[in-house]
Amino acid sequence: MNDETIRETVGRWLDENWSPDRSLREWREILLEGGWAAPHYPEEYFGRGFTNEQAKVVAEVFKERGAVPAAQAGPRRLASETILACGNDDQKQRFLRPILTGEHSWCQLFSEPGSGSDLAGVSTRAELENGQWILNGQKVWNTSAHHADFGILLARTDWDVPKHQGMSYFLIDMRQEGVEVRPLRQMNGHQSFNEVFMTNAVVPAEDLVGGEGNGWHVATTTLSFERRGFVDRFSGEGYRGDRPGRIYDEYEAEVEEANEPYTWYPQRAGRVDLVVPRARETGAIKDPVIRQEIARLLCMHRGSTLALAGAEAKRKAGTTQIIPAGSIGKLAASVIARQASKVHTMIGGADTMRSGSQSAEDGVIAEILISVPAISIAGGTDEIQRNIISERVLGMPKGHRADKGPFREIKRNS
């Protein structure tokens, strides 16, 4: 279908079905039945098999018309993409629908106190008893877990094989007695991530994804989506305009809750967009040293945008792998954020000692300075990205490994 036909078809369908006076749930059900909730999904699973470009056209029409879309952003997108890629028919039928309708929100339960970078070292225990998996252990740094209905979780199901072979991937119901979520306060004062304790938590046998012992493969699939930046925040802006309708109130409430942990995320990326305006406003733009640093920043930022677009084009053409391109992009994002933080400090000078409403841009500048350190840790540290780039892109030899053999015998954190 070409873009024009898509626009017409969607437009006609919206003419007949869209009404801002419905409840959000009711509308999302109609959206799913109509096949427009996720047109890039396969036809068997609520979609139309559209390409991402075609799906973008559909999204544009929705936005122009003020028609509320399916719930797709945030960690729930990590879950849905992974389930689509690695789940079985039953899992796709059961889990995708409530994700798209907005009923279920999700979180990622990968990291543990004893294993972060070394994700394949997880020691949360999953044992099969009476046709159910019983989970015991602890996860940590789990963003949005305090809102989540479900989690994607990596746990160990076999301790006697090498570490990568003994894990399985679970879809866990967070709303159960055996799961306790405790918020953690971050250095920037926000509470976006949590620790999650599992004490005899239950996962039905049919909610293990990709087969027992295949957890590593499924987890790396999730990570590749994460590094490709599939996990946008919700964007609820631009739908309502000055249109009336109750659905917008519900939609905005949904977006606000989903985005609550992420209000500081733009700041952790350094807010490059604020640099030139701030430098102008403060007069710092006249300082020759600051000018050099701003120019450096803008070069990196533009170069990274261009390089990522180029990598994406190559990926589509099938000439490059996903992960290395993502690692270069992720590392670049860290370097850019640090440079932006440095430039904001130079621009503000002593004023950057202020915080909160005392700080420039109503606290945003202060928040940049204390949020940037997160970007080089979350989603795989800078050092891990450099390992991936040097080994997988440049083909440099792997270092000595001290974690071969059965997992049980490997030294790990007590």
Added chain:
Amino acid sequence: MSDFSKEQQLFRDIVSRFLKEVSPPEAVRELMVTEDGYDVSVWKRLCDEAGLAGTHIPEEFGGAGFGPIELGIVTEEMGRTLYCGPFFASAVMAGSALLLGGSDATKASLLPQIAAGSLIAALVLDDVDDLGRLGHSVSVDAGGTLSGGAGLVVDAHIADVLIVVARGENGLELVSVAPDADGVGVTPVEVVDPTRKLSRVDFDGASCEKIGSLDDAAVEALWNHLSVALAHEMIGGAQHMLDSTVEYTKVRFQFGRPIGSFQALKHRCADLLMDLELARALTHHAARCLDSGEGEPYAASMAKAAAADAYVEAVKAGVQLRGGIGFTWEDDTHLWFKRAKGSEVFLGPPHVHRERMMTMIDKEGVDDIQRGEGGLVA
């Protein structure tokens, strides 16, 4: 970002194969110690067989009629192999100056010869730090008499004709003069990078021919075109340096393991690759901007600054990661090291390009910057 077309990739393959054949490191070493610094027979083949000297020169003037993108492909491959010859001086520098400021008659008479390689031209710029200051040391009077001098002129020692940017009564003029004419002195300069020969050129009442003029916009355009061609040369060189260094770390053993398995070296190489990827993206983007006339006015300066920084980091690591052998004359690394150091400052050091970029931003603002989030929410 649109990538290279099939034709452009094919073109790159042909150029690359040709240069690998005619410009291996042994040839570079042989030529760099000669006075002329290039091999006439290779230059002939490069022009006749491969037709490269006219890459960016329009067909009506005997060229191939390609643009900055294909010219970039050629200089990128030349930078990779450190090709020694008058391509950059004659085709790129003098050719671009004539295209941007030459009169129709001059273009018709000189460009076909430059495209054919039968005439080697050198462009005399009296300021190769900041082309915005051109014309402070060379001037031409109404009668066509040249005076003054330029300290760093590429390939003037082998030029058949000098194309000179000189301060005239009404701004910058383009004039031509023979290097052996009365009142013209060409003296070789001792250089750090022996693969790019420089001379001092002095004019003492030489009479020249006025062949065009450069207004402010033409000077900026000239600076952009030359910077983008040089940026390509630099990323080609940086890529070679990264490739050869990584290869070395795989075969050199210390402590019972390849040195490439040491994380300090791995991480340094990963950083080099990231810098290079960004510089490459900016450089190819700058060529597309020149080609289409769209994009940021400072795209060329971003490319030149980023490519220079990436190249210098790559050659520094190139020496360091080889240890003692890297510091020898015998090893080839220093050939690229020296080219990098020369190219870093030629046509404006990075800080000059960054300042040039900021001046443009002062005047015209910055292109839209998206509020990024680092792409992740987990």
